Amino acid sequence: MKYQSQLVAKNYFIAAILLFTGQILFGLIMGLQYVVGDFLFPEIPFNVARMVHTNLLIVWLLFAFMGAAYFLVPEESERELYAPWLATLMFWIFLIAGALTVIGYLLFTYSDLAALTRNELFPTMGREFLEQPTITKIGIVIVALAFIFNIGMTVLTGRKTVISLVLLTGLVGLAVFFLFSFYNPDNLVLDKYYWWWVVHLWVEGVWELILGSILAFVLIKVTGVDREVIEKWLYIIIAMTLITGIIGTGHHYFWIGTPDYWQWLGSVFSAMEPIPFFMMTLFAFNMVNKRRREHPNKAAVLWALGTAVMAFLGAGVWGFLHTLAPVNFYTHGTQITAAHGHMAFYGAYVMISLTIISYAMPIMRGRTANGEKAQVLEMWSFWLMTIAMVFITLFLTAAGILQVYLQRFTEDPVPFMVAQQKIEIFYWLREFTGLVFLIGLVLYIYSFFVKEENVAA
Amino acid sequence: MxxxxxxxxxxxxxxxxxxxxxxxxxxxxxxxxxxxxxGDNHEAINEVVALGKKVWEENDCIGCHTLLGEGAYFAPELGNVYTRFGESTDAIKLFIKSRPAKGVPGRRSMPQFNLTDEELEAIAQFLKYVDGIKTARDWPPNIQG
CATH class of the missing domain: 1.20.5 (Single alpha-helices involved in coiled-coils or other helix-helix interfaces)
Structure with missing residues (x-):
């Protein structure tokens, strides 16, 4: 490790992995509730489990992104972090606020939590992924501002690289677009219109900048390829991301009462959204093929290649499957959406987080790479989780196609719950595959605790 | 390159x-x-509908249902529930009110939210307002949502 202050990232990564584990456990609860409807009812109804599942995902990815920034920005800027103490303070504030929020979801009925946190004063709760009490949202803004201040000062007073500037742009965008979560008009169409400014412009916009810069950083480190080459790729990838993705927001404006021209704009531009992901795949494989060194951390290279492929499949291919308006007319809000959501989030954001964790953790623990045994375990966990996610996606896609046919496409459409019962088998298969994913995650965590001799320092 | x-x-x-x-x-x-x-049916928004949106949000209905296709996929689409329930706000209120507190053995069931009469009226009026939003091609494709 080149700079002592990079070490603040360690807590962020540990918290990320712990919250990831919580996310998967609640995912398994929900998966079971799909087939055993009264499981944990009424103690943990589905909506509560889902809130915990999705909110933990968002929070742990934010932890991982922050950890990534604290780790890579000092190295890129060639200076210590501007204020390491602030990073540590923000870690505890964010962790405690996040934990209290999740505990709040589990201990109180949601309406009681709304009353307790005085939602009526500034109502922002109860919208998908933005379920956090308003006070938590304010906390997120404060943590994000302190974080960006810290990273920004480090970048601006140090060596400025394309990677650190792109990362900073992505992080500022993340904070700015989150502010739309405070806009909650009575008019549902407007509410939905700007809700997507948080959700879409995050995951199909600025988060891709964060993804791209982390990937570029890791690829420079593990391949030794010339920075100039990698930075050119990074620019062109994120250029395509924003060129396609901003107007691509229109694929969410098909059926919510917005004007018809969004059908054309949304279809055409979002159909091009796979392009930057495909370029990312080419980028990663090209750089690894042209490598000038054999980095001992094979696991990190595997994660980097994995995220490039899986992001293309999940976000690119599975997104394209249902992004054209005439198709989306039938698939909108079905298990097809769920299938895409799972593989896209795993491929793009979970795997890039695990990539930087895989690269940085051994270094923060005083070695370039883990020993053979730990790396083999980690690679096993890679394959178990990744293959499990492929099958979760395939089963949900099968469920979705049948759901669309039964409920929307056939001459004689059946009610929602009738269709759900007919596709139950795929929910069972998904749940079993989810257990395989959990086994992969357990192996992953275990790989951190393998004791070995002769590890290269 | x-x-x-x-x-x-x-x-x-x-x-x-x-x-x-x-x-x-x-x-x-x-x-x-x-x-x-x-086409956004804003003329239907009044105090009751606005309260209905709060009831919708503060009970996290979106955590199970979709509304105009957005939300969770665990329970039926509600953007057209007013039409599906025979254009009757009373039917919607009765459905919400009659959910068993302990659920239904082995099956998915909506929680009993213990809404007041005022809240029940508000949520029903809110869903009626949403049904009146003019969506492209009259989405959802049919009455089943």
Whole structure:
């Protein structure tokens, strides 16, 4: 490790992995509730489990992104972090606020939590992924501002690289677009219109900048390829991301009462959204093929290649499957959406987080790479989780196609719950595959605790 | 990529593309605001509907249901539930009110939210308002949502 202050990232990564584990456990609860409807009812109804599942995902990815920034920005800027103490303070504030929020979801009925946190004063709760009490949202803004201040000062007073500037742009965008979560008009169409400014412009916009810069950083480190080459790729990838993705927001404006021209704009531009992901795949494989060194951390290279492929499949291919308006007319809000959501989030954001964790953790623990045994375990966990996610996606896609046919496409459409019962088998298969994913995650965590001799320092 | 395509060219495409398409997006957003009032059923929004939206939000209905296709996929679409329930707000209220507190053995069941009469009326009116929003091609495809 080149700079002592990079070490603040360690807590962020540990918290990320712990919250990831919580996310998967609640995912398994929900998966079971799909087939055993009264499981944990009424103690943990589905909506509560889902809130915990999705909110933990968002929070742990934010932890991982922050950890990534604290780790890579000092190295890129060639200076210590501007204020390491602030990073540590923000870690505890964010962790405690996040934990209290999740505990709040589990201990109180949601309406009681709304009353307790005085939602009526500034109502922002109860919208998908933005379920956090308003006070938590304010906390997120404060943590994000302190974080960006810290990273920004480090970048601006140090060596400025394309990677650190792109990362900073992505992080500022993340904070700015989150502010739309405070806009909650009575008019549902407007509410939905700007809700997507948080959700879409995050995951199909600025988060891709964060993804791209982390990937570029890791690829420079593990391949030794010339920075100039990698930075050119990074620019062109994120250029395509924003060129396609901003107007691509229109694929969410098909059926919510917005004007018809969004059908054309949304279809055409979002159909091009796979392009930057495909370029990312080419980028990663090209750089690894042209490598000038054999980095001992094979696991990190595997994660980097994995995220490039899986992001293309999940976000690119599975997104394209249902992004054209005439198709989306039938698939909108079905298990097809769920299938895409799972593989896209795993491929793009979970795997890039695990990539930087895989690269940085051994270094923060005083070695370039883990020993053979730990790396083999980690690679096993890679394959178990990744293959499990492929099958979760395939089963949900099968469920979705049948759901669309039964409920929307056939001459004689059946009610929602009738269709759900007919596709139950795929929910069972998904749940079993989810257990395989959990086994992969357990192996992953275990790989951190393998004791070995002769590890290269 | 060949030498003819330089890093500064890539950078210019990035900055130029991002700024151009974001400005285009803002322009389209402006136009959307101009067009919306013709179909967003805003004339139906009153205090009761606004309260209904709060009831909708503060009970996290979106955590199981979709509303105009957005939300969770665990329970039926509610953007057209007013039509599906025979254009009767009473039917909607009765359904919500009669959910068993302990659930239904082995099956998915909506929680008993213990809403007041005022809240029940509000949520029903809110769902009626949503049903009145003019969506493209009258989405959802049919009455089953």
């Amino acid at each position: 060949r030498e003819t395509f330089t890093k500064s060219m890539a950078r210019n495409i990035y900055y130029g593309g991002a700024v151009f398409f974001f400005l285009l997006f803002l322009a389209l957003t402006y136009d959307t605001h101009q067009v919306l009032p013709s």
